[in-house]
Amino acid sequence: MKLLVTGGAGYIGSVTAAQLVEAGHEVTVLDDLSTGHADAVPDGARFVEGSFMEPGDLSGFNAVLHFAARSLVGESVEKPALYWSHNLGGTLRLLEAMRKGGVGHIVFSSTAATYGEPENTPIKETDPTRPTNPYGASKLAVDTTLTAFAAMYGIGAVSLRYFNVAGAYGRYRERHVIETHLIPNVLKVALGERESISLFGGDYPTPDGTCVRDYVHVSDVANAHLLALAACERGVHKIFNLGNGAGFSNQQVVDVCREVTGHPIPSSIAPRRAGDPAVLVASSELIQKELGWQPEHSGLTSIIEDAWRAVR
Numbered sequence: 001m002k003l004l005v006t007g008g009a010g011y012i013g014s015v016t017a018a019q020l021v022e023a024g025h026e027v028t029v030l031d032d033l034s035t036g037h038a039d040a041v042p043d044g045a046r047f048v049e050g051s052f053m054e055p056g057d058l059s060g061f062n063a064v065l066h067f068a069a070r071s072l073v074g075e076s077v078e079k080p081a082l083y084w085s086h087n088l089g090g091t092l093r094l095l096e097a098m099r100k101g102g103v104g105h106i107v108f109s110s111t112a113a114t115y116g117e118p119e120n121t122p123i124k125e126t127d128p129t130r131p132t133n134p135y136g137a138s139k140l141a142v143d144t145t146l147t148a149f150a151a152m153y154g155i156g157a158v159s160l161r162y163f164n165v166a167g168a169y170g171r172y173r174e175r176h177v178i179e180t181h182l183i184p185n186v187l188k189v190a191l192g193e194r195e196s197i198s199l200f201g202g203d204y205p206t207p208d209g210t211c212v213r214d215y216v217h218v219s220d221v222a223n224a225h226l227l228a229l230a231a232c233e234r235g236v237h238k239i240f241n242l243g244n245g246a247g248f249s250n251q252q253v254v255d256v257c258r259e260v261t262g263h264p265i266p267s268s269i270a271p272r273r274a275g276d277p278a279v280l281v282a283s284s285e286l287i288q289k290e291l292g293w294q295p296e297h298s299g300l301t302s303i304i305e306d307a308w309r310a311v312r
Contacts, residue, residue, distance in 0.1 A: 001229075002026045002060060004103075006052040006094065007067030008045070009036030011176070012109065012162075015169040016065060016222040018042035023226060030055065031068065037175055053090035058101035063232065065225055066094065067109045069139070072178060076135035087138035092145065099153050105232035106146070107225050110159040112241070112280065114140040122214075122283035125161075125239050132275050147237040156232035163214040163243040163282045165221050167303040168310035172218075182253055183215075183307055190263035191311060199250045202269035204278040210269075212247035212279040217297035217306070220244075227291040240291070243282025244298040252300065260304045 008017040008029030013036070020027050027045040030052055041047045050056075052068040069087050070076065076083040091108075098106065113136030114129045131137040146157040166183045168174070174184045188194045202209040224242050231238065248256075258265050287293045297303070 001062040004028050004030060004055075004058065004061045004064045005045075005067065006030045006055075006064065007036065007069065007109070009033060009038060009040045009047070010067060011172070011174050012165055012218060012221055013065075013067035014040040014042065015172045015218050016067070016225045017045050018169065018172060019219075019222045019226060020065075021045055028061075035177060040172060040175075051090070052094050053086070055094050055097040058097045058103050061101065061103045063105035063107070063229055064094065064098060064103060065107045065229065066091065069109065071135060072180065073113065073133050073135050074180075076133050076138070080134035083134045083138045087135075088141045088145070091142045095145065095149050095155070098155065099149070104154070104234060105156045105229065107228045107232065108142060108146060108157060108159045110143055110161045110239070111136060111139045112161050112163045112282065114143065114161060117275070117277050118280065121279050122243070122245060122281040123241065124283045125241055125286055143239065150235055150237040154235045156234045157237040158228035158232055159237070159239045160221070160224055160228060161239065161241050162221060163216060163241070163280060165218050166215050167217040167219065167297065167306040169219045169222065169306070171310065173307065173310035182250060183257070183304060186254055186257045186265060187261065187308055187311060189265045190257065190261035190308075196266035196268060197254065198268050198270040199254070200270050200276060201272035206249055206278055208249050208251045210250035211276055212249045212281065214243035214245070214247050214281045215298060215300060215303055216242055216244050216295055217303050220295045220298050224287065224291070224293050227293050231291050240287035241282040241284050242287065243284050244295040245282065245284055247279055247281040248300045253304075256300050256304050260301065260308050
């Protein structure tokens, strides 16, 4: 297939683009490099430096895999209009270009932030969506738009709602300008790039008092995109959660990083962050049942070993 990957120079987009090339697809990466890296575009893919908000003529493409987005929760609270105009407004332009170009399928990088503070654990796709920040709200709005475009224009869409994506796939790794994710920040301590790590909250109702989160390996997330692409069905919008179904606490992450790196990694407990739920764990039963997806590499040790190997 001839595929357009928006945001394909970023973390998850580059891993997915690499797997698509390996699978024999003709891949074009569209990325403005505002947060991505040109050297993350996989060999064998065509690279176009530009914005998905001005995608141009898309005729000839079979499908779009859409990763490009603003994705910092804190920034979204400070600059909500930026997130609405970029994530929703830009995606509307992309969808209109798809419609005009006759592109019938899209796989969308959604987020667990659409759920907000969950009522149930593990979280299912049928649970209420009540995002607590403009980032999650803008992504949910795109999901709503995809449902409408599927019904009105016959586009086939699949949204994948990620929880915590981590690990590395060969040379493809996390390289965010502003790093907010726990595992890469803990590994920065082992690399000597920061002195210690702070864990927000030590008195949650969890086994060790720190927050519990669902981690999934980036290669498993990329594989889900390939399965979702094959499952796109004209006129239908499907939504699937991606997680490993088992949570790991912040303290467990630090402990395993110590084991993997051999570094003591000084840590401390900081005050809770407002709005942080004690436990966020996904149910991936639906995508396992319907698409046959399995999180094959998402053990915590495996995730951290791959991430550590990629940054050493």
